[in-house]
Amino acid sequence: MTKPSTSAQTILLTDDQAQTIDLGAELDLLARRYRRAGGVGLQILNIVGDSAEGLLKRLPSGVRSRLDQTTEAALTTAMQAAHGSRRYVSDQPDWVNRVVTTSMGAAGGFGGLPSALAELPVTTTILLRTIQGVAVEHGFDPESDGVQFDCIRVFASAGPLAQDDGTDLAFLTTRVAVSGTAVHGLVAKVAPRLATVLGQKLAAQTMPVLGAFAGALTNYAYTSYYQEMAHIHFRLRKLAIETDHDHADLVADLQARVAKPRLKRS
Known part of the structure; x- marks a missing residue:
């Protein structure tokens, strides 16, 4: 049987393939992935030695006041760069992306706030490209407006430093009419949320002495x-x-x- 995806891509499945899926086991696996997603952030x-909120207070007031604007610009640039790079660079395994961003985080943290700000749009592009690669891995077309929309929403998750109770899952399931205009509108909508996330990353990279190490660990965590x-988002899709289950369910x-x-092991 054939069922259209929410990304306007068609995936063909036989009845036997659909019947062999253990939905409970799949969801248990995704739940484990979700719980460990922010572990490195701790x-x-x-x-x-600070809370996520305390990190933001470490940033100069001028930087904090421009975080929303800086983040929206970085995300818009990242969208264009990430899609353009697909013509020349193939998707990389998860571990390769972690190595690259970890190295960049160390370099950004080594020079303090100026180098961390310069590194931010580059890392943002790589992170967005990484999300696109996961979409491809699960059979979706990253060039479609629907998948671009989904990639931005994944990026709008609270981040590894947030104390999240699962509310990100509800945020990621919101659906609207998807078009190129809607994708760009979503960037403006999620920029304030993402600004808080990336502001915490910047603050960690500017720590005296620990800047390079914290920058590397921060990028690895992110x-x-x-x-x-x-993986959670696109596997659910x-x-x-x-x-043939409702996505919201x-x-x-x-x-x-x-x-x-x-349950704790005895």
Whole structure:
């Protein structure tokens, strides 16, 4: 049978393929991915000795006041660069992307705030390209407006330093009429949310002495986090196609699994 995806891409499945999917096991796996997505972020907070909110206070007031504008510009540029790069550079494995962004984070942190600001749009582009690569891995077309829209929403997740209770899953399931205009409108909408996330990253990179190390660890955490969130998001999209379940119902089921207390081993 054939079912159209929400990204306007068609994926062909046989009845046998659809019947062999263990939906409960798939959702349990995604719940585990979700729980570990922000684990490295806690290490960053332990190293810098501050809360996520406290990190933002470390930034100069002039930088804080321009974070929304800076983030929207970086994200807009990243969208163009990420799509343009697909003609010349193939998608890389997850570990390669982590190595590249970790190295860039160290370089950005080594020079303090000026180098961290210069590194920000480049890392943003690589992160967005990484999310696109995950979409391709799950069978979606990154050139379609629907998938571009989804990639931006993945990027608008709270980030590894946030204390999240699963609300990002609800945020990521919101659907609107998707068009090129809607994609650009979403950039402006999510910029304030993403500005807080990237502001915390910048602050960690400007830590005295620890800047380069914190920058490397921050970029590693952010890359790992967005890779995990992208895998969760696009696997849910594909599961909705493969099992003929409503996507919102799958998200609600996953939220319940994430919130369920884990049994401790005796």
